[in-house]
Amino acid sequence: MADGSIGLWTVPLAVLGGAIRVSTPFLFVSLGECITERSGRINLGLEGTLVMGAMSAYGISYVTGSPWLGVLAAGITGALLGALHAGICSLPRVNDVAVGIALMLFGTGLAFYLGKPLIEPTAPRLPAIDFGWWSDIPQVRAALRVNVLFLIGVALAPILYWAFRTTRWGLLIRTAGESSDAARAMGHSVLLIRLRATMVGGFLAGIGGSFLSLFYPGSWNEGLSSGQGITAVALVIFARWDPLLCLWASLAFGGAAALGPALQSVGVTSGYHLFNAAPYILTLAIMIITCSPKRTLTGAPAELSITR
């Protein structure tokens, strides 16, 4: 069209763009949580880790001028929070779900406290790779501006899928998650395996947070996460602890989040509250369709406190 608008095409394009832009934090947190849960522990604190990651990435990027150092700092912060969770959970008679909730509050509270002076400054952001060079439609180009973290996340999903099936580490994590007695009988420390799995999970969740503050929406403020971390933890259950399904679920959530604003922008204005709730309706729908009263959740690690 002559005036630069592309009419109704905005909607599928926004859903595609949204799937790419919004999905990355979901993807990193859910892959991280997938590793942790496969080892037999649930870490609900990843919402706090995500927010801490976002804050520390923004702070380090602002102070050093290098957004990549910020990403690294976010990962390290996440790993430390993961170690804290695993450390507390390795004490006798400690419930991992309760520790997770405590760490979620601790992480967000600490991030808000330390992040106060970071709200006004503008930190250097991560660069984007322009995959829309072939198109001369600016809307397509904008939708296909992809961050390298998204590509890493997409690559990580099949790698994890493969690693869980064939590598020694993958099998050890699964053993710890399916039967801690078996892992112990093989001479491995279940606590150590879970410590490492929770740290890796925290590392990935921290990186997911750095995407929020350094790429999209691309600034630090206290409403930044608005529950994405906890949604991603739920996503793992929804994806049946399968890294590949985590990828598809994250993309679907990202696209669904873009649906509400996109429909309003083309003039579908009635019921926007419903469209804004699209991601949650989607979750409920899939949960209802796939659940069965006859069997337990397929793929659930047997040692998880929620399935035990």
Next chain:
Amino acid sequence: MDSGRISRRHLLQGGAALTLGAAAGLRPAFAAETTIGFIYVGSRDDYGYNQAHAQGAAALKKIPGLKVVEEEKVPETDAVEKTIESMINLDGATLLFPTSFGYYNPHMIKMATKYPKLRFEHCGGLWSDKDPKNAGSYFGYIDEAQYISGIVAGLTSKSSKLGFVAAKPIPQVLRNINAFTLGAKSVNPKATTQVIFTGDWSMPVKEAEATNSLIDQGVDVLTCHVDGPKTMVENAARRGAFVCGYHTNQSALAPKAYLTGAEWNWEALYPKFVKMIAAGEGIPNFYRGGLKEEIVKVSPYGEAVSAEARKAADEAKAKFLSAEGYAIFKGGLADNKGKTVIPAGTDRGQKDPELEKMDYLVEGVIGATS
């Protein structure tokens, strides 16, 4: 100078405290230092709505004899009643500023009835004769500044498509959207404003998505009414669109893209309130004002604003500042469904309370309130 005079001066100038206590119905001996409570719905440092109020509170902290207590992120539920109770009973607050729209009814009204000797000042509510006399509501006609932003936006846009990222369809938000649109249409009759509601005051991911969707539709100037405009400003500027700010001056975030903006001026109003109480006259229960009363202001024009747009905007500003003022919402106004909302011949002046019950979007706005 005899000592009696000094102490009297002290009372009026520096202290303000004793008289303030007296005005609030307390015995002067009770409050050596007056405590004022501020309650915010979001973070005090949101670069937006709450920060504007916090800057006003900071201006009060500088006045000797006043102590300011603040609590942020208080939801618009029973939680605000608990906060008010604790500010009164634990901190000894005698003047309270619950600053968010949803605090007014029933929460603040209930508290004002329970503590008839204390003073409650609400931002944005609509005080009526039925409400307690110790409660009051104040607000600024920020739509005047939005009207001026609309003029600048209408003359800067190449596509004549403007965008508005809004939180919820409440009267104040609708009034801003409408004033912005009417300002744009006054200089560019082709101009339209596309509005997207995100559903809540602080939803950064939704705000960024809304910004991108609007720009995908060909919108090239955006403004917003959410608590923290930072997300919209930065994302729009990154896509090469122009922005008009809101609540505070965001030009530092995007100096090239920032055209102008509608800002609050609570730093000027709150000390004025304290002076009114100290002088014994009290704050009027229903207090309103716009550019003329210095409750709102317009950000300095950015470098991208043309001479033509500056001239048109300055002319509109002069009309608002003139003695007779200027009515944005004039008779013969239709909403975007074609219904006449203000019949021809009845101009709704800025102080008309009907405007504070606005539930429509004017012709030229693309969007719906529900």
